[in-house]
Amino acid sequence: MKTVIIGAGFSGLSAACYMARAGHEVVLLEKNAAPGGRARQLVRDGFRFDMGPTFYWMPDLIEAFFADFGKTPKDYYELLRLDPSYEIVFGPDDRLALPAGPRAVGELFERIEPGSGRFLSDFLRSARYNYRVAVDKVIHKPGDSALELLMPETLARVPQFLLSLRHTVRRGVKDERLRRILEFPALFLGARPDNTPSFYRFMNHADMGLGTWHIAGGMVRLVEALKQLAESLGARILTEQPAREIVVAADRAVGVRTPQAFFEADTVISSADYRHTERLLPSACRNYSEMYWQHRVFAPSALIYYIGFGRRLERVSHHTLFFDTSFEEHAAKIYDSPGWPDKPLFYASFPSQSDPTLCPAGCEMAIILIPTAAGLPDTPAVRERYYHQVMDRMEALTRQKLRGHVLFRESYAASDFVRDYHAAKGNAYGLANILTQTAFMRPKIRNRKLPNLFYTGQLTVPGAGVPTALVSGKLAAGCALSRIAIPCPHETYDYGSTLR
Ligand SMILES: Cc1cc2nc3c(=O)[nH]c(=O)nc-3n(C[C@H](O)[C@H](O)[C@H](O)COP(=O)(O)OP(=O)(O)OC[C@H]3O[C@@H](n4cnc5c(N)ncnc54)[C@H](O)[C@@H]3O)c2cc1C
Known part of the structure; x- marks a missing residue:
């Protein structure tokens, strides 16, 4: 056959x-x-960038x-658990590193907002349960019919399908930064937390329970x-x-x-x-x-920069989220009235922080990703404008000069997703999981x-x-x-x- x-x-x-x-x-x-x-790789001048995930x-x-x-990942590669899992930058002197493991995260929450550690513990227990339901009972079904979802475990959770993740999180914690941490995994689903069913808190278990890992290389x-x-x-x-x-x-x-x-x-x-x-x-x-x-509601596309620096950088983590601007304004430009955002949130990965083999000795590499609405035309001028905006912000937020140390940079955006993958509307992550x-x-x-x-x-x-x-x-x-x-x-x- x-x-x-x-x-x-x-x-x-x-x-x-x-x-x-x-x-x-x-x-x-x-x-x-x-x-x-x-998930292809971009190789340039001894730097090896993961282009996607x-x-x-x-x-x-x-x-x-x-x-x-009959195999294990160890047969092919070495895994490393990142600690912190990631860092979120809210302002020049305002950043939180998310430690590995739910206990350490609970202690962090409790330090910032007394009482929130208790909420987190209950929330994560339920997130773990949902994860087991999702993985063991739902995602291995072919999506042929609604009957696949009808089971005691999901029926008992119906209210969680009707309420949003944002609703649950905002009732449980008051500190805006902690809220953002708990809402962040929804972005992996390509949707916004106010449009993501609370049941999808299983992504919080993926984040805080199972952890963030890196493959050597x-x-x-x-x-x-x-x-x-x-x-x-x-x-x-x-x-x-x-x-x-x-x-x-x-x-x-x-x-x-x-x-x-x-x-x-x-x-x-x-x-x-x-x-x-x-x-x-x-x-x-x-x-x-x-x-x-x-x-269809498409998950976002992305404007991405791959940058090689000629020296090691300071005050950056393997995964760094720059959340120093309004999430709502950026999300509206992705989902409500698609357009280029004025001050986008962005994600920056500096994988050479934990895996120096990825670039030449003494250098640093950065992958910077701005989520954008699917279907937006991108131009060289747009790419140039956002490059300077993110560099300005990173220089201010990490208190160091960056531009002078850039050896090269490449950009990647919606039109590249269309050319390379025939992606509908240049989507990066497919359809939003609403x-x-x-x-x-x-x-x-x-x-x-x-x-x-x-x-x-x-x-x-x-x-x-x-x-x-x-x-x-x-x-x-x-x-x-x-x-x-x-x-x-x-x-x-x-x-x-x-x-x-
Ligand atoms: C920038 C970015 C960051 C991401 N970050 C993460 C992350 O951190 N963690 C995570 O888990 N996921 C992440 N994802 C999502 C994850 O990478 C994707 O969901 C996954 O890789 C998709 O795999 P796929 O096989 O569905 O599609 P694809 O990877 O798109 O594979 C489809 C293949 O089909 C080929 N193809 C298309 N048309 C033809 C044709 N006519 N003939 C022959 N071949 C064709 C394409 O070239 C491509 O190789 C990210 C995605 C992107 C884009």
């Missing part, structure tokens, strides 16, 4: 592993020169993926691990092979055409952006119309007209993120192989013990 997979991001690589293990002859067609999709969260899910193949090591695993199972990964057409005959997908060749298939799985995959099909075979995509775009309400894994065509990746279930892309690949392979979801074999998985 022949399977052709379009796209070698995390979801495509994951699907390739499961299909190859099931005995299929798997060919993975990737349009770019290297696998990894949004930098937060290694939910290590249990990634470990569960490898366990399905960067996220690209995970890409290499998946590539190695897929190839060891017999999959062939062909780069610079852009799919131009999914060829259909007699109500089946019979293969994929690239400029170089035609690849015959019994099964086709596409991990390319969903809307793009649909455009590779005759219009009568598509699941959704263009109008459908116009009415209630109406969750689980069975997300674009479907199965093509409704062609029984042997499946979709995987961040626009279908379960949603954006590195670990969820691995789950998505597993789900698509499960649907392709058996037409039913594969149950998660790690329901009682102990995430903490085996990673260190």
Whole structure:
């Protein structure tokens, strides 16, 4: 049996592993020169930047993926738990570092707002419970029907689906900075905390309970691990092979055409952006119309800078969030009236702080990311303007000169997401995980007209993120192989013990 997979991001690589293990002859067609999709690496002058994901969260899910193949992450790379997990800068002399582990976080909360530690402890207990429900009972379902969500554990939590995360957090803590810390994980869902159901507090467990980890050598090591695993199972990964057409005959997908060749298939799985995959099909075979995509709420795109500095920097952490401006004003420019924000919040990663092997000795590297509305046109002038704005603010907030030490800089924005990944509206993180775009309400894994065509990746279930892309690949392979979801074999998985 022949399977052709379009796209070698995390979801495509994951699907390739499961299909190859099931005995299929798997060919993975990737349009770019290297696998990894949004997690590719930018190498310049001895600096190695992760272009996309930098937060290694939910290590249990990634470990569960490898366990399905009798492997562990340790077979491929070394993990390091970051402490602090990240730092938030609220002003020049106002910053909080989030320590690793819920107890230390509780002590921090209690110091800042007496009584808040108690709230945090209750909140995190419930967040941990929700995480188990989400991981063990929800995200390994293919999103075929609403019935998948009907179970005692979710029914008992109905009020949490109706109230927002912001509502719960604001009732529990008064200090604005602590509120921002508890609302921050919602941003990983590509949505705003006032539009994120309180049930999604499971992301707070991912943050404070499971922790922030870093792979020695960067996220690209995970890409290499998946590539190695897929190839060891017999999959062939062909780069610079852009799919131009999914060829259909007699109500089946019979293969994929690239400029170089035609690849015959019994099964086709596409991990390319969903809307793009649909455009590779005759219009009568598509699941959704263009109008459908116009009415989706996209998660943000991003304006990103990759910067090499000629010296080490001070007062920065591996993950540093610059939250010194109004979150509401920035969020309104993403979701309410899309436009370029006046004073955006931004995220800066300085991975060489904990992993000096990523750049030449004595140097520092920075990845700076401004979330932006999907679909905004970007121009060289816009990129230049925001570069100077973030440098001005970082210089003031970290009290050091930066520009004079810049060896080089590169930028990346919505138009690059379109060019490199065929991303609808230049999205970085797919669709926002708001209630109406969750689980069975997300674009479907199965093509409704062609029984042997499946979709995987961040626009279908379960949603954006590195670990969820691995789950998505597993789900698509499960649907392709058996037409039913594969149950998660790690329901009682102990995430903490085996990673260190
Ligand atoms: C800037 C940024 C930061 C992020 N930060 C984090 C983070 O810190 N932690 C986290 O967990 N997640 C993070 N994410 C999200 C995470 O990276 C993604 O959800 C995940 O990598 C998506 O994987 P995917 O397989 O769904 O899609 P992709 O990575 O987009 O893979 C799809 C692949 O399909 C290929 N393709 C497209 N069209 C064709 C075609 N016609 N023919 C052949 N190939 C094609 C593309 O080139 C690509 O390789 C981040 C994402 C971005 C963009």
